[in-house]
Amino acid sequence: MRILVHIDDAPMWRDALKSRLPQAEVFTSDDGVDDIDYLAVWKPPASLLERHANARGIVNLGAGVDALLNNPGLPKGMPIVKLRDAGMGEFMADYVRYGVLHFQRDFDRYLRQERNAQWKEVPLVAKRDWAVGILGLGAIGKHVAQALASDGFPVHGWSRSPKEIEGVTCHHGDDGLNTLLTRVRTLVTLLPDTAATRHIINAETLAALPEGATLINPGRGTLIDEAALLEALGDTENEGRLRGALLDAFPEEPLPADNPLWAHPRVRITPHMAAPTPVEEAADQVAETLRAWEAGETVETVDPQSGY
Numbered sequence: 174m175r176i177l178v179h180i181d182d183a184p185m186w187r188d189a190l191k192s193r194l195p196q197a198e199v200f201t202s203d204d205g206v207d208d209i210d211y212l213a214v215w216k217p218p219a220s221l222l223e224r225h226a227n228a229r230g231i232v233n234l235g236a237g238v239d240a241l242l243n244n245p246g247l248p249k250g251m252p253i254v255k256l257r258d259a260g261m262g263e264f265m266a267d268y269v270r271y272g273v274l275h276f277q278r279d280f281d282r283y284l285r286q287e288r289n290a291q292w293k294e295v296p297l298v299a300k301r302d303w304a305v306g307i308l309g310l311g312a313i314g315k316h317v318a319q320a321l322a323s324d325g326f327p328v329h330g331w332s333r334s335p336k337e338i339e340g341v342t343c344h345h346g347d348d349g350l351n352t353l354l355t356r357v358r359t360l361v362t363l364l365p366d367t368a369a370t371r372h373i374i375n376a377e378t379l380a381a382l383p384e385g386a387t388l389i390n391p392g393r394g395t396l397i398d399e400a401a402l403l404e405a406l407g408d409t410e411n412e413g414r415l416r417g418a419l420l421d422a423f424p425e426e427p428l429p430a431d432n433p434l435w436a437h438p439r440v441r442i443t444p445h446m447a448a449p450t451p452v453e454e455a456a457d458q459v460a461e462t463l464r465a466w467e468a469g470e471t472v473e474t475v476d477p478q479s480g481y
């Protein structure tokens with residue numbers, strides 16, 4: 174089989190796939206070859222997808238398929254397989270742990286106090302009283318939910334359809350979302366970017382959170398209505414309903430320098446670094462997927478309607 178790789182560091186990915194699939198021919202998009210069977214890509218240019226419209230399928234070298242599904246060059250009906258966890262779950266769990274502890278252990282407050290040389294201990298809220306809500310229970314959301322639960326936080330999870338995860342209180346549907354929102358001190362958004370999830374965090378959902386709740390978004394920027402978020406955060410003088418936010422994903426990346434979120438005193442920003450794709454683990458999964466695909470076995474493809 175002939176595989177074409179397109180991603181930053183493509184030669185490294187090519188070698189990782191070659192070593193796992195010794196029978197395959199693996200190229201990068203710089204090689205200018207045709208007659209490709211499978212594409213393994215992250216954010217490819219439309220022209221690359223158009224050039225290889227006869228390929229049998231695409232492996233998306235990330236968890237979110239929004240960029241690929243929105244790519245104007247994507248041939249209609251082209252089957253897509255996406256990475257599922259592939260080591261990203263643990264990176265994401267660490268990012269979310271950091272964020273939850275930032276608020277639960279009051280590091281946000283201590284940071285502000287430190288700037289004013291202020292020495293003042295804040296009463297500690299126990300982990301068992303700090304419920305965390307995870308929106309999105311795909312492979313990564315599930316991993317994060319279970320990690321936080323085993324750390325000792327009560328964890329509520331939400332997905333569109335019912336799920337069961339050991340150690341996690343699972344909710345689903347619109348009613349389930351409202352129930353979850355009223356119960357959590359930190360809300361974590363790990364949903365895919367789809368028509369159904371766009372601005373799921375809006376004035377109404379933010380108002381359903383308890384006073385002093387906090388938000389962590391390492392998912393997609395489109396999940397959040399930014400104007401509603403700024404309103405809920407309040408300003409320097411008037412703290413709003415939302416105590417703070419840790420944000421890693423934005424509708425426009427890089428986040429423009431004049432975006433008011435950069436300057437907000439209770440917002441922390443990271444540059445979409447929460448869960449990079451680890452090459453070795455991902456290459457294991459890609460190689461196994463391509464082997465199964467080539468052997469005519471069933472592979473779990475993305476549903477373009479639901480968007481994941």
Ligand code: GLV
Pocket residue numbers: 234235236237238448450
């Ligand atoms: C990164 O954002 C990914 O979808 O893997």
